[in-house]
Amino acid sequence: MTTAIPIDLGNRIHLIDGIDLGISERTGTYVIQEENITLIETCASSSIPHILKGLDSLQIDLMEVKYIIVTHVHLDHAGGAGLLMEKCPNAKLVVHPRGARHMIDPSRLIQGAKAVYGPQFDSLFKPILPVPEERVMIKDDNETLQISANCELLFLDTPGHANHHFSIYDPISNGIFIGDTLGVQHKQIEEFGFKLYLPATSPNQFDPDKTLQSLERIKNLGVERIYFGHFSVAENVQEVYSQIQHWLPIYVKTGEDVYREGKSVDELVKRLLEKISIVLDKYNVPKNHVIYKILQMDLQVFSMGLLDYFSKKEKSEVK
């Protein structure tokens, strides 16, 4: 098993790579080393061995892990929660009010993910274990969590990617853990001298208006760091906001066109990939670079979310 060394992000925060699908810099678990050891995101179950190894190399005793926070209950963020909670017997799982029941009884989560991922489900996500109800802690909008005498995390309801999504503000780093609220940071192409931030429009609660409202809310906090679910930290926060504000309407418009024309998910993937390729070509990213494999996988799910959004919108307008 190849396991990366935890990345030191400064401000007593490390990031352990979950090596999702054998690919690095895709999913990860943040470790905040305060009096009460706090983890953010668990990744999928298949990543848990990497997370445990990472904690071991940080010399963290699993008995000392006090809080495991998941930004939302999609399986690439929270699928491994049940398994990790078994390994960390003194931890509480901290989750959005709308996500809690799915962590306690993951059956609907499993059903939903099977609808999106089809036959790949088992290899991607199994096993998904329930979390005992008494170990689940709910955080509403604007509630806080004291993780040491001088550090209180603040929870903000940030829908758009999903309705069961919150973001976590950390005053020590003046940073915010945004899960998928502000899309994906593609670290893989940074060697070509540019940054790429793309929206995450997964099924089945994606809402572009809510995404932009959450973006404004985060922007108004004046943070200096954005910690992505995928992947790692960004300190050029204005660039993140402006790229998401640039790409989101493009995704939505392209999605709407494909929906109105009655075309398939594959067609939407193709059109979005064409638009992103223009930028990748400009920076001479070769066509066989891993970013294309990653975009193909991501855009498949994001295109489903876009078409699902327009299908729901049409139904609600007909009513």
Ligand SMILES: [Zn+2]
């Ligand atoms: Zn995600």
